[in-house]
Amino acid sequence: MLRINVNGRWHETDADPATPLLYLLRGELGLNGAKYGCGLGQCGSCAVLYENKRAFSCLLPIAAIEGREIVTLEGLGTVDAPGRVQAAFLNEQAAQCGYCIPGMIVAVEGLLRADPDPDEAAIRRALEPHLCRCGTHERILRAARRAAGRPEQTLAQQDTP
Incomplete structure (x- = not known):
């Protein structure tokens, strides 16, 4: 047992x-x-x-x-009280078919538990092994940025002095 x-x-x-x-x-x-x-x-x-x-x-x-x-x-939130990452994905309408989204939400949650203030490169590294065949990558990245408190930051903005 x-x-x-x-x-x-x-x-x-x-x-x-x-x-x-x-x-x-x-x-x-x-x-x-x-x-x-x-x-x-x-x-x-x-x-x-x-x-x-x-x-x-x-x-x-x-x-x-x-x-x-x-x-x-299921341990990150509920329909009535979604966790911060779940809420960010909902707000950004980051799912199309939704099959990949649970894994992506978990990946972002894990990233934020390890690094509460990740930069764009860290967000992209955390999501790199996750596949989305529906093409919602930009929405997924926006949702991850929103959950990290960086809704408007992009990799291009980060490189600008």
């Missing part, structure tokens, strides 16, 4: 310790924010926070997280 902490609540599971966290989240815990994309950690749609750092849950065996803290999209 493994014990894991997801969104501040402890859960016990008798799943195979090699089971990817993504399957446990979606199948056993009913947390569907993290999406199955590529299964290879190359698209970012399954991102969660693992001890406040972004991790790809499709690659993370549940044995590796026993006794540790995991935060999913």
Whole structure:
């Protein structure tokens, strides 16, 4: 029996310790924010926070997280009270199909927990491994800037003396 902490609540599971966290989240815990994309950690749609750092849950065996803290999209806010990053994505209408957005929100949240005042380059690095096929990249960047308190800053503005 493994014990894991997801969104501040402890859960016990008798799943195979090699089971990817993504399957446990979606199948056993009913947390569907993290999406199955590529299964290879190359698209970012399954991102969660693992001890406040972004991790790809499709690659993370549940044995590796026993006794540790995991935060999913659902742990960042609710429909009625979205977290600051979720609110920024809503305000910027950053989703089109929305499949990639949970992972991107988690990535920005992880960035802001590590660096409350990231510059444009840090925001872009945090989002780099995340794929969006709908082409909402500019809205996603605006949402990340808004969440970081830099809604108007761009890379070009940063280079200007």
